[in-house]
Amino acid sequence: MIKSAQSKVEYLVTYIVWGLSILLLLSMIFLIYKMVGPGFSTIRWDYFLSEPLNSGRSGGISSILISTLLIVGVCLFVAIPIGLGTAIWLTEFTTSQSFLGQNIRRSLDILAGVPSIVFGLFGNALFCRYLGLGFSIISGGLTLACMVLPILIRSIEVGIRSIPSEHRFSASALGLSTFSQLYHLILPLAVPGIVVGLVLGIGRAVAETAALVFTSGYVDRMPSSISDSGRSLSVHIYDLSMNVPGGESNAYKSVFVILILLFFLNTLTMFLADRLLARKVMNE
Amino acid sequence: MIPENERQIFKENFDNQNLAPKPFLQTHELSMSYRAKKAFHNISMPIHFGKITAIVGPSGCGKSSFLMCLNRLAEMIPDTQISGHIELDQNNLMKNGACTVALRKKIGMIFQKPSPFPFSIRKNIILPLMEHGQKNRRILNEKLEFVLKKVGLWDEVKSRLETSALQLSGGQQQRLCIARALALEPEILLMDEPCSALDPLSSAVVEDLMKDLSKDYTVVVVTHNLAQAKRIADYVAFFWVQEGAGSLIEFGPTKEIFENPKNPLTLSYISGFRG
Ligand SMILES: Nc1ncnc2c1ncn2[C@@H]1O[C@H](COP(=O)(O)OP(=O)(O)O)[C@@H](O)[C@H]1O
Ligand SMILES: [Mg+2]
Secondary structure (H helix, E strand, O other): OHHHHHHHHHHHHHHHHHHHHHHHHHHHHHHHHHHHHHHHHHOOOHHHHOOEEHHHOEEOOHHHHHHHHHHHHHHHHHHHHHHHHHHHHHHHHOOOOOHHHHHHHHHHHHHHOOOHHHHHHHHHHHHHHHOOOOOOHHHHHHHHHHHHHHHHHHHHHHHHHOOOHHHHHHHHHOOOOHHHHHHHHHHHHOHHHHHHHHHHHHHHHHHOOHHHHOOOOOOOOOOOOOOOOOOOHHHHHHHHHHOOOOOHHHHHHHHHHHHHHHHHHHHHHHHHHHHHOHHHOOOO | OOOHHHHHHHHHHHHHOOOOOOEEEEEEEEEEEOOOOEEEEEEEEEEEOOOEEEEEOOOOOOHHHHHHHHOOOHHHOOOOEEEEEEEEOOEEOOOOOOOHHHHHHHEEEEOOOOOOOOOEHHHHHHHHHHHOOOOOHHHHHHHHHHHHHHOOOHHHHHHHOOOEHHHOOHHHHHHHHHHHHHHOOOOEEEEEOOOOOOOHHHHHHHHHHHHHHOOOOEEEEEOOOHHHHHHHOOEEEEEEEEOOEEEEEEEEEHHHHHHOOOOHHHHHHHOOOOO
């Protein structure tokens, strides 16, 4: 009796869990279909290769793709070393209870939730005006780096802290220096955390619109250098759909491109993390 | 490093006074506390050269903490306070600025839970060697084979040196950890309950190994197993919690501790009444 009642509950729970997952999956498929469908059916190769014409109503997005990659590139170039360095400092050189460590952690968590428009205004004031970088790809990239850093640092830190302390003790007991512990053991084992941080960070950077409008601008021609202004894909989509009558079909194509770009960058991240770090350890 | 002439003098002392050998390692009023808790208090204890010293006592009496002080690993735990000093071959090894890397090369440690790195078997042993400056492939391979033979693991793993050490059984992992420590040619081996996470068969293998190692190394072993202490140890230190902190109740040659303990606490512990 009891047993069958129990198994009934178990069945019910199983059905509910399955039902919810399928619901979620379907809504995701629907969303992606709605976003990608219109763009996918009309996009042609030359969309990637030609510059936008007539405010983006016609032509392609070559200059915008380049600007986006440059902005994200500048962002990661700055954010990855600082992020790794800070996370390592937080885990290796402060204890989880220390005053400094705790307050830095708390500040990072608050910063991670600050609206991007605030970062945009900050970046505009600091990079564009005070440091005289003007509306430029480098200003945009640096602003994005500020936005991405809190997430990046905290994910890497959690990744490093989740490593069992036995490894550190046995490594130290063998006289391994802090550097080689980090290089051979800690960072390779923290790869899952590092990848999570990078994927979230890249997602945030590629998706960012508001902060970039104030820092890298929205000029849609091909940038001549990173001190030139450049329009990112997300800004392009925003502009086409809000400010350019008749830009809708090209906006959809750009949506398709941005999803491809995210997929590509995330795959690249995982590949590189695996190649550069994770290969150093063998879990099984 | 210890100057060669000092070492010679020490060896002569040792040979001449066989009855009361000069200790190799000696703690002086060593105390340690964690942030909220005193681990052990005022322990002065000798570790004799080339002998097995067993530390016995109930859980929580500071045995592991004491052991971790001997190679200064305890300093890695945040907010620990250590006072007193430790003398190794007449050098104070608690000196600020004393090189922990060299110290830990000299004093190897084996933990309760086998803790091989998530590397291949080969890399587990070779990485620390390379870290300490050995770059020669041929020597590395020779040492690899030598230490794996020493712990009786060579025949079991020689065909799969490149596979992950985590695939080994618990007993094999523990022997790998011992081999890894031996590869650095330490003089002292600290072993914190090296058998207690192992099945009885592996445990017996590791125990035989300890006995064997004592021919070439000075061994300090923490053990829960009194019978084991009786079988392998030359000296026994008995720890017990007094006034909230671990204390050394009695230290002496194994025979004396087991047959003629001076302290009533020791007597009741070894006869199984307490602890
Ligand atoms: N990392 C730590 N932080 C705080 N207290 C600890 C820590 N490790 C051990 N202790 C405490 O110190 C005392 C001695 O512990 P330990 O040296 O592990 O004893 P034993 O090895 O004899 O069982 C125990 O009361 C234990 O709770
Ligand atoms: Mg212990």
